[in-house]
Amino acid sequence: MVLVVTDLGEKMPKQKTAKQKMTFSYAAPDAKTVLLAGDFTGWQEAPVSMKKDKDGVWKRTISLPPGRYEYRLLVDGQWQNDPQCSNRHPNQFGGENCVCIVNSS
Numbered sequence: 349m350v351l352v353v354t355d356l357g358e359k360m361p362k363q364k365t366a367k368q369k370m371t372f373s374y375a376a377p378d379a380k381t382v383l384l385a386g387d388f389t390g391w392q393e394a395p396v397s398m399k400k401d402k403d404g405v406w407k408r409t410i411s412l413p414p415g416r417y418e419y420r421l422l423v424d425g426q427w428q429n430d431p432q433c434s435n436r437h438p439n440q441f442g443g444e445n446c447v448c449i450v451n452s453s
Contacts, residue, residue: 367411368450372419374430377404379423384408386419386445395422414452418445 372384383395388410398406398421418437421428429436433446 371409373407375405382406383422388417412450414450417448
């Protein structure tokens, strides 16, 4: 058996998966800081800061590839659930993580 390998310098196009913009929001007018942390941020390694609007609603839009993501909000140093997310999964600390599903476009 002979195996012939040739390299014609051609690159196969990579299959790009379109990221979807996801907006997370949390109403906490008295909060000083709200961070978004999840498996897409390495949890506490690189949480994403949310920005408060004039109505006291903290928001952040991020782009995520299709998939299933678990996350929570860190409000003034305390873990909180996203009240707008009804999909939850038990975590290793006895609480629950919120679950966000990003579908392909």
